Every structure is written in C-alpha cells, then in structure tokens.
Amino acid sequence: MRKIKILLFSIFMLSFQFSFSQGSPDYKGGFKIKFNDDGSKYLRVISWGQFQAVYNDDVPDNTSNLSFNVRRARVLLLSQITKKFLLVTHFGLNGLNSANLHPVGKGDGNQIFMHGIWGQWNLNDNHTVGGGLHYWNGISRLNNQSTLNGLTLDNNRQSWATIGLSDQFARHLGFFVKGKFNNFKYQLAINDAIVNGLDMRNPENGGAAVYGGKRILGSKDAGFAYAGYFEYNFLDQESNTLPYKVGTYLGTKKVFNIGAGFFSHPKGAVVANSSGKMEGENVSILAVDAYYDAPLNDDGSAISAYATYQSNDYGKNYMYSAYGTGSMLYAHVGYLFSGDVKKARYQPYMSYGTNSYDAIDDNRNVFGLGANMFLSGHNSKFTLEYKNQKFGDNNSTGTVTLQAMIYL
Template identity: 60%
Template sequence: MRKHLFLWLGVFMYSSGLLAQASPYYKGGLKVDFDEDGKKYLRIISWAQFHAVYSDAEAASNPSFKVRRARVLMFSQINEKFLILSHFGLNSLSSTTMSPTGKEEGSQLFFHDVWAQYKILPDHVIGGGLHYFNGISRLNNQSTLNMLTLDNNRQSWSTLGLADQFARHVGVFAKGKFGKLQYRIAINDAIVNSLDTRDAMNGEAVYAGTRLLGSKEAGKVYAGYMDFHFLDQESNFLPFKVGSYLGGKKVFNVGAGFFLHPQGAAILDGAEIKGEDVKILAADIFYDTPLSDNGSALTAYGVFQSNFYGTNYLYSAYGTGNMMYGHFGYVLPGTLEKIRFQPYLAYAVNTYDAVDDNRTVFSLGTNTYLSGNNSKLTLEYQHQKFGDTKLGTVTLQAMIYL
C-alpha cells in the first residue's frame, strides 16, 4: 500500500500542474432571467466527480475507475413566493454497475429531488415533494459540491436506503429562521422497499417496520434540525449545507437535530412481530474562518450522534449505539486565481450495542483547488477497522461543477 500511495501522490501533483494551466474561473452556474430585475428565472447547475481507486480489498481490481456522481440541478421561480426544484443524475457508475446497452438499473438516471415550495412569510417557507430537508445533523444535509473530505461521512447519512431514497423522503417540510436561529422540519412517508430486506428475528431488530407491519403502523417519519449562527449567516435558500467556505465566510454554528420513525423497526416476540421506534438524536458544531489576509483558512466540524434503530440492530454500517465524528482542514495561503492546497484529516468512532467491537474510520487527504470549489482534485487515504476486518483505500478524485 505504501508504494502505491507514493506513486499516486506523484501522479496527483503532476496532474494538478497540468490542469491548472487551462482551468478557467467559474462562478454562478447558468442563470436565465425572464425579467429585468432577475426575480423570474431558471438556474441550472451541473457537476461531475470521477474516481480512481486503489483498495486492499481482496476482490478489488487495482486501480478501479468510476463516475462517483454525475448530476444536473435546476430551479426556477416566477416570483419570490414560488419555487420549483429538480435534481437528477446517477451515482457510482463502474464496471460492476454498467450494462451492455445502458438500460439496466445501475446505468440509469433518477431523480434525487423534485419539490415545490411557497414563501408564507419573508423568512419562512413551506413545501413538499421528494426533498432533502433532513433532520439529525449538518452532515445529514451535506452538499456534494463543496465537501471538505473526499466524500461525506457514510454513517452521517443516517437513514440512507433504510427509511428514504438516497437520503431523500417524499413528504412536506417547513424551513426558515428566527434571527440567527435557522430551522427545518419535515413529515414524510417512509420507504417500503428498503435496503434491509431481512425477515423479523428474535433478539435483533430489522429496519423493515413499514414492510412487515404495514404503512398504517409504520408509515410516517418526523425529522428536524436547528442551528444557531453566531457569526456570518449562512444561506438557507436550498437545503444543501456547505462543507468548506475556503475562508469566504466567518461561520460558527451550533446545531441539534432528530429523526423519529414510530414502529420503524420490527422484532420477533415469540411468534409475533412487534414494532420498535427508531430514534436518532445529534448535536454538532461547525467553524469555518479565514485566518489572515494571505488566503489561509480553517474548517472544523464535530458531531455526537445517538442511534437507536431497534434492539441490537446492526446492518451494514448502521447500528444501534453512538457515533462520534470530526474533521479538520487548513487552507494554505493563496488566492482564487492560483492553485490552493487544503490538507485535512477526519476520524469517526461508531459503537454498537450488538457487538463489543467499535468501527473506526480514519481519513487523511489533500484538496487541490484549481478554481475554488468549482474545480478541484482530491487525494485521500482512508483506513477502516471493524473487528478483525481492516481496509485501506487510496482514492484520487477529479471534480468540476458549473
């Protein structure tokens, strides 16, 4: 692994220099105004992330390549009170998910978000559809355009595929702010065909209450997140939380959130299937600030999360127990017109009631910004340990969004 890490680092630094010579400065996306004051418009944003991966996994083909994300997001309003948003694309297209003629499931585009909203007061909005106004934590509402790390902390998308479709629910939401306090709350339908396809068991819950007990018993979920903005105010126009401002703002937020799915888990009690409430609570802190006039900046984040998915629940990366996660990044001095570097590290500890072992995830990487967050390269080494299983991965990512 060490030999490959140094080789990839050399490729990464060489590629950075080549791409920087031709990298234009992007901003704003494509916006089409339909009136003179710009209040009636259509805005389109597109982005793509490409990965080259080297892994310790026995079945891995090294290096392997994949399109991590290819997305198009559009939103439009006819006046300041009404807005409609559509977001579609695909994820993790690789040799194992491609199909010969591009017609199978892994090759297909699908809607990530489709919602409409109405402004009822200057700072308060209600809406509905397939949406991303999630509860729990900042990272459960993370944008994929400007993450500090290579990707989001996987366990922070806390119900992905278990109660929702790719971290999105169909339901209604309200969002807004009272001074420096921002909020988002939602009531949603829970997915029936979740990733947890197991039958009910004795002594161990499965997250399949909607399927096994019926939507009447376990069909609704409730979520919310609030954060207090002590310094600069972040925009809450869209639900996607920024990962790193690269010193463009001075932000210090403290937040807390929840997720409740009554009877969302199912467990056998003798021959009878009974439901258990899924309850997730979290508190987090986010700090992003310029350090001087030379372009250096600091980004830091930490979260503590209590997860109850049912008695002794453990499935994939998710389990009843606690999670602690944090990351830290430092932007080296520079300007938007030049290449900027941002080394970072991240660490997560997940404890599970069902087993004595903890899951730990350590990540160390560097972002090379060719044109701010609009064009960057990321090189990351990640090491995961859970029981006797250890996995090391080196990933090089190229990303552009317009």
C-alpha cells in the same frame, strides 16, 4: 500497495505543475437564464461530475486492486416565476463502474433517477413551506451535506443515517417547513417512509430488530417519519434557501454554528418475540454538532472544522451494513494554505469517526487523511485521500482515492 500510493501521489503532485487559472470569472453563480429584468423569473442549471481512481487493499484474489468509476453525475434545476415559490429538480446517477455498466446502457446500475423534486412556497421573507421528494433532513449538518463543496472526499457514511432505510438515497417523500428567527434557523419535516428499503430481512424469533416496519406492519402503524434540525449562527449568516450544507467556504465567510437535530420513525423497526409475534420498535436518532469555518489572515489561509455526536436507536441490537443501534463520534479539520486566488490552492485535511454498537463489543473506527487542490474553487478541484477502516478483530482496510470534480 506502497508503489500504488507513490504513483497516485506523483500524479497528484504533477498536476500541481499544470494548474489552470483560479477564480472562474465566467462562472458568476452558474448558468442562469433570466426571464425579466430584475431576475425574479429565472431558470438556473447546475451540473457536476466526480470521477475517481480507487485503490483498495482488501479485494478477492481474482480482482484488481485498482478501479475507475463515476462517483456522481448530477443535474440540478432551480425554476422560479415569482419570488413567492421555487421548484427544485435534481436528477442523476451514482457509482457507475465496470461491474454495473450494460452493453447497451439498460442496466439498473447505470440509470438516471430522480434524486429530488419539490416545491417551496414562501410565506414571507423568513419562513417557507414545501413538499415533494426533498432533502430537508433532520439529525445533523452532515445529514444535509452538499456533495459539491465538502471538505473531505465524501460525506461521512454513517451521518447519512437513514439512507435507503426510510428514504430514497437520503431524500424523503413528504412536507417540510423551514425558516429563521434572526440568527436561529430551523427545518422540520413529516415524511411518508419507504415501503421496500434496503433492509429486506425478516425478524427471527427473539432476535434483533429489522428496519422494515412499514413493509411488515403496514402504513397505519409505521407509515410516517419525523425529522428536524435546528442551528444558531453566531457569526456570518448562512443561506437556508436550499437544504445543501456547505463543507468549507475557503475563507470567504467567518462561520460558527452549533446545531441539534432528530429523526423519529414510530414502529419503524420490527422484532419477533419468542412466540413469533411481530412487534414494532421506535427508531430514534439524535445528534448535536458544531461547525467553524473562517479566514485566519489576510493572506487567504483559512481553517474548517466540524464535530458531531450522534445517538442511534434503530431498535433492539440492530445491525445492518454501516448502521447499528449505538453511538457515533465524528470530526474533521482542514487547513487552507495562503495563496493567490488566481492560482491553484491546497487544503490538507484529516477526519476520524468511531462507531459503537449495542449488538457487539467491537467498534468501527474510520480514519481519513487527504488534500484538496482547487483549480477554480470548488468548481474545479482534485482530491487525494487515504482512508483506513478497522472493525473489531477484522483486518484494517485501506483505500487510496484520487477524485477529479467539475461543477458548473
């Protein structure tokens, strides 16, 4: 383990010596094809890839501790003919590795799928309605997190609180409304919950809840889920044209926001009483959070900080994968060192999350320590992160990940 950590750290430090120019003078907002002089009719293409080398100290004896994978490969298209409406199309794949590769590329694990496809109609300059397979989620900032500009290597897993349970990879099929009143921003959605989610268990008599309300009880009783997130921007205003929340602005903005959100799925969970009768239980998730991101001096140094508390009610003693009825407290903080924007810049960070569950006495505690190296802002960066997870009496699990990302 120690030798692998030293090797990965050496690779990371060596890359510092061969840094490319910072600033991306040719980027200027990405690949945008304008169809008129004022740019109101356009097609914008955003593409990105994240490539990882991962060392895991908790694997079976016959399995290598080191693996390589494509964490994400995505394409996002923004299409607009008039400022009155916008079409967003998002497709790609996730987690491509040697276990799910296929000899001729036909396996389930390596297939591109639709992450999102929705239309937005602007009622006026400040308020919008839309519908489709969308990412206008509720609960918290991290439940709406972009994967392009995060502070940490990846999003806090438990903050994507409904992924695969009521949605398709954190995207719901439904309608939304979003907008702002001066510094106050809001987004609300009504969604048609997924029928066949990840939790395909059936309830046991007198046992814990199962997240399968629509599958077991039917769409009449458990068809729809409701979500919302509200925030107040005290300092610089953040854009809400798209739902993807920025993780760190690298000192280009001075932002302080507080927020609160919810997710409600009536009868989304199911329990079986002592006689075996199926009964629906409401799923209710609530959160409050705060985000601060600001330059510290004129030398380019900056701080990024975030904290959230989340109350999770998935039904009686619910436990499945990373999710369970209980509560979560999570925070992270990062410091961007001063430096020339035309050269590589460095940003160490740390994160900590603790999750409690009604079903058991033990907590899940996750600690992360890492650093970003920006070759061209978020458009080209390397991230090295150590993450340690301890769950109850189980041995702690440590992973070291080196990730390279290009975003255009």
